[in-house]
Amino acid sequence: MATKATGEMSRRADAVRNVESIIGAAITCLARDPRATMADIAKEAGLGRVTLYGHFASRPALVDAVVARVLERGERVLAEIDVDGDPRATLARLIRSSWRLVDQSRAVVVAAQDELSAERIRQLHEGPAARVQLLIEHGRERGDFRTDMPVSWLVAMLHQILHGAGAEVSAGRLDPAQAPELVTKTVFALLDPR
Amino acid sequence: MATKATGEMSRRADAVRNVESIIGAAITCLARDPRATMADIAKEAGLGRVTLYGHFASRPALVDAVVARVLERGERVLAEIDVDGDPRATLARLIRSSWRLVDQSRAVVVAAQDELSAERIRQLHEGPAARVQLLIEHGRERGDFRTDMPVSWLVAMLHQILHGAGAEVSAGRLDPAQAPELVTKTVFALLDPR
Structure with a gap:
């Protein structure tokens, strides 16, 4: 029984390692080419396609896991932002960090838009949406942000502005060096109370 | 020769008719269900799948043609807007008409985001982007709109705001009756000169 249990644990450890290798390989491959295939990703992970499909039944399922992972990492970055004090200054920091995450993950964003x-x-x-919502609500209470639009709408607009900037950079219409300031200015144009 | 030419003309007329039937059927099917299959669309058009695939090699190719058609129709609606006079009033009319088009085509938009x-x-x-760009440039010359952001960015943001509203309505987070006013207010918050 002990041997059987050890065997089971070892299989589980293998499975966890394989999933980690696949997600890591997918992030690498998708960053090179958002249209990277399951075969490309299996090769990068050093695993067979059967093993790959054993963990992720389809490309959308794998892209879903990659996006979840990238957002988890992003969450850890955003969690470090000091949210006490002035909501406007906090929001400005949050926008800049979020933009950096979007910009670094532009290829994954393209894959996500294609598959999900x-x-x-x-x-x-x-x-991240809940984080932004809390911050906007806090700023509204202090009179820092406009209150004449639903908070869910303002959160959705922040998402649209950040990802619109990503698309403009990808299309070569926006210099990535100009993006953080432009995104920040656009968000504040929308949030400033009238 | 005359008979051959007549036969050729008749085949071409059939092809044009089939393409029209397919696009019409696709718009109907996608409005019911953005995930409608090629088989669903062939059935709705009263054509065989071989004929359907003869005209559109893949679902993305057909969705592309549907989006082009929907935008063409939209262009005709937007072309009727009187663009002389006050750019702010013109833009307000353009936003309302564009929102109506986005709202009517929400299912096609979902299919487009999935396939293209x-x-x-x-x-x-x-x-439509060129139309908006001209209008913003005209308004900038008169001092009606802000000039401290690239015009291509402002055009991209109008697109993001309109389609963000479509997504919020589809997700049940925004009452479609409130959308035109909210979209208009959001666009003007962004365009107002500081």
Whole structure:
């Protein structure tokens, strides 16, 4: 029985390692080419396609896991932002960090838009969206941000502005060096109370 | 020869009719369900799948043609807006008409986001984007709109705001009756000169 249990644990450890290798390989491959195939990703991970499909039944399922992972890492970065004090200064820091995450993950964003529904992408952003919502609500109470639009709308607009900037950079219409200031100015134009 | 030419003309007329039937059927099917299959669309058009695939090699190719058609129709609506006179009033009319088009085509928008790249969607919007750009430039000359952001950015943001509203309505987070006013207010918050 001890041997059987040890065997089971070792299989589980293998499975966890394989999933980690696959997600890591997918992030690498998708960053090189958002249209990277399952075969490319298996090769990068040093695993067979059967093993890959054993963990992720389809490319959308794998892209979903990659987006979840990238957002988790982003959450850890955003969690370090000091949220006490002035909501405007906090929001400015949050926008700059978020832009950096979007910019670094532009290829993953393209893959996500190709494979996942808009609603699924929104669901995966629930963590960062909740953070932004709290911050906007806090700023509203102090009179820092406008109160004549639903907070859910303002959160959705921040998402649209950040990802619109990503698309403009990807299309070569926006200099990535100009993006953080432009995004910040756009968000504040929207949030400033009239 | 005359008979051959007549036969050729008749085949071409059939092809044009079939393409029209397919696009019409696709718009109907996608409005019911953005995930409607090629088989669903062939059935709705009263054509065989071989004929359907003869005209559109893949679902993305058909969705591309549907989006182009929907935007063409939209262009005709937007072309009727009187653009002389006050750019702010013109823009307000343009936003309301554009919102109506986005709202009516929400299911097609979902299908487009699933099947087409963000850059292809942008290319298909070149007509309406050019219209908005001219209007913003005209308003800037008169001091009606801010001049401290690239005009291409402002055009991209209008697109993001309109489609963000579509997504919020689809997700049940925004009452469609409130959308036109909210979208208009958001666009003007961004465009107002400081």
